[in-house]
Amino acid sequence: MRGRGRWRGGRGEGPSQIRGFVQPALLLLLQRGPSHGYDLVNGLSSVGFADYPVDSSTVYRTLTALEAEGMVISEMESQGSLGPPRRVYRLTAAGEGLLGNWVEQLRATDRILHRFLQEYDRSR
Amino acid sequence: MRGRGRWRGGRGEGPSQIRGFVQPALLLLLQRGPSHGYDLVNGLSSVGFADYPVDSSTVYRTLTALEAEGMVISEMESQGSLGPPRRVYRLTAAGEGLLGNWVEQLRATDRILHRFLQEYDRSR
DNA sequence: TCCGCTATTTGCGTTATGCATCTAGATAAT
DNA sequence: ATTATCTAGATGCATAACGCAAATAGCGGA
Numbered sequence: 001m002r003g004r005g006r007w008r009g010g011r012g013e014g015p016s017q018i019r020g021f022v023q024p025a026l027l028l029l030l031q032r033g034p035s036h037g038y039d040l041v042n043g044l045s046s047v048g049f050a051d052y053p054v055d056s057s058t059v060y061r062t063l064t065a066l067e068a069e070g071m072v073i074s075e076m077e078s079q080g081s082l083g084p085p086r087r088v089y090r091l092t093a094a095g096e097g098l099l100g101n102w103v104e105q106l107r108a109t110d111r112i113l114h115r116f117l118q119e120y121d122r123s124r
Numbered sequence: 125m126r127g128r129g130r131w132r133g134g135r136g137e138g139p140s141q142i143r144g145f146v147q148p149a150l151l152l153l154l155q156r157g158p159s160h161g162y163d164l165v166n167g168l169s170s171v172g173f174a175d176y177p178v179d180s181s182t183v184y185r186t187l188t189a190l191e192a193e194g195m196v197i198s199e200m201e202s203q204g205s206l207g208p209p210r211r212v213y214r215l216t217a218a219g220e221g222l223l224g225n226w227v228e229q230l231r232a233t234d235r236i237l238h239r240f241l242q243e244y245d246r247s248r
Numbered sequence: 249t250c251c252g253c254t255a256t257t258t259g260c261g262t263t264a265t266g267c268a269t270c271t272a273g274a275t276a277a278t
Numbered sequence: 279a280t281t282a283t284c285t286a287g288a289t290g291c292a293t294a295a296c297g298c299a300a301a302t303a304g305c306g307g308a
Contacts, residue, residue, distance in 0.1 A: 019143040038255050052236055055297050083254035084304040103244050110237050112176050120227050143264055162286050179266050207285035208273040
């Protein structure tokens with residue numbers, strides 16, 4: 001899967017303007033159980049995040065970064081998949097904590113957004 | 125030591141993860157009437173966006189960019205202010221349209237966020 | 249053999265933003 | 279008069295978080 005994604009807020013299309021949303025999204029998906037990069041790439045655009053296309057390179061890089069910080073742990077899948085070997089990630093306890101922090105952040109973001117939209121609607 | 129930069133969603137503090145939110149926020153403020161940069165800097169952190177601190181440089185740069193695209197127009201204030209001359213901006217029709225587009229975008233963002241938070245809460 | 253998936257990695261460029269610093273007018277305090 | 283303080287804005291530098299493109303590689307089918 002190649003990132004399709006047009007962007008440029010304003011003109012027309014575009015990814016959401018949330019930065020650093022890939023990280024919490026991946027943490028949430030991993031909370032459901034271990035998974036590997038390729039699957040997560042598709043997972044993002046299927047399970048609830050259909051409107052939020054993310055490039056695969058971003059996913060892999062984010063996973064690498066998360067592992068470097070101890071938020072996830074990976075190991076090469078012993079055997080049995082249908083293609084090349086996969087690196088399977090699973091959430092650590094620290095990772096779960098991080099997810100919790102992200103959630104707080106995102107709730108704050110949500111409130112800001114609501115205020116903005118409310119202000120806009122009120123000005124009509 | 126140059127820009128080390130606090131950030132890091134997760135840990136604790138950090139700017140909101142909304143990118144490109146300064147633009148719609150400024151457009152919304154300008155919809156209420158003409159204003160100048162310094163005022164808008166404070167406007168952002170007072171009128172509804174208290175939790176969304178924005179650096180003044182960002183505000184000035186965003187205004188410059190908006191003007192280059194014809195979304196706002198500025199002129200130096202003829203006279204009468206209490207400090208150095210101000211550059212007063214006002215919204216153009218194109219700017220109002222842009223704001224409308226941003227609003228649509230942000231509603232989409234809002235929906236994504238809701239789904240995310242709902243998923244998280246459901247996993248508890 | 250060549251194609252099309254699956255799977256991951258890496259180089260390169262862009263963007264929005266923060267921090268620090270500089271200039272400078274106006275006014276109030278010393 | 280000098281100095282501090284607020285108002286006002288511009289600019290250099292750094293960087294996180296992406297997207298896009300392309301390389302690498304295992305595997306199964308036509």
